[in-house]
Amino acid sequence: MMVFLAIWLVIMTALLVSGYLKGKKALKIFPPLSEVSILYQEKRASGYSTKSRKSKIGGAQNSLEVIVTKNELWIRPRFILFAFVANDLTHRFHWAQVKSISLKNNKQVIVTYQDGNHTLVDIHLQLKNAHRFLEATEKSQKLAG
Numbered sequence: 001m002m003v004f005l006a007i008w009l010v011i012m013t014a015l016l017v018s019g020y021l022k023g024k025k026a027l028k029i030f031p032p033l034s035e036v037s038i039l040y041q042e043k044r045a046s047g048y049s050t051k052s053r054k055s056k057i058g059g060a061q062n063s064l065e066v067i068v069t070k071n072e073l074w075i076r077p078r079f080i081l082f083a084f085v086a087n088d089l090t091h092r093f094h095w096a097q098v099k100s101i102s103l104k105n106n107k108q109v110i111v112t113y114q115d116g117n118h119t120l121v122d123i124h125l126q127l128k129n130a131h132r133f134l135e136a137t138e139k140s141q142k143l144a145g
Contacts, residue, residue: 029092030074033067040068040136043078046126049088051115059124060089066125068136071144073098073111075123089123095144101137103130 045066048059060077067074073093093113099120100112109130111123127133 026090027076029090030076036069038067038069039140040066040133042066042127042129042133044128047075047089048124050122050124051088064089064125066127066133068133068140070140071095073137073140075111075125088121091123095141101134103134106130109133 043065044062045064046059046061047064048057063078065074065076065078067076071094073091073095075089075091075093077090091113093111097113098111099114100110102110102112104110107126107128107130109125109127111125112120113123115121125133
């Protein structure tokens with residue numbers, strides 16, 4: 001019994017360390033918040049991506065951070081361990097990549113972007129203040145040119 005427990009503990013520790021390191025690597029694309037001008041930020045958003053069947057099913061509930069800066073749209077997990085399993089929910093978009101942003105049911109925002117294979121993908125976001133998000137994205141797109 002003790003051998004099983006020790007093996008289980010080693011495996012779980014290895015998985016946690018691996019997840020932490022992969023998550024840290026995935027989040028390196030984002031600069032520190034102190035270095036950017038934030039127009040909108042929501043720390044407890046929910047959402048899912050339509051990129052694959054897995055990403056449609058495996059969304060995030062109240063664990064996404066959505067940020068609009070002067071030049072970009074960021075979508076990322078709030079917790080570092082979720083960053084490597086976030087099912088297409090870790091993005092730093094320049095506005096040229098975003099093809100459209102639409103509002104559905106006053107709280108759900110659909111961000112359509114073009115991935116590396118030139119395929120259009122939707123990310124559905126549940127936001128507490130979708131209208132403020134839309135205002136910030138319009139302002140950011142104007143500032144970015």
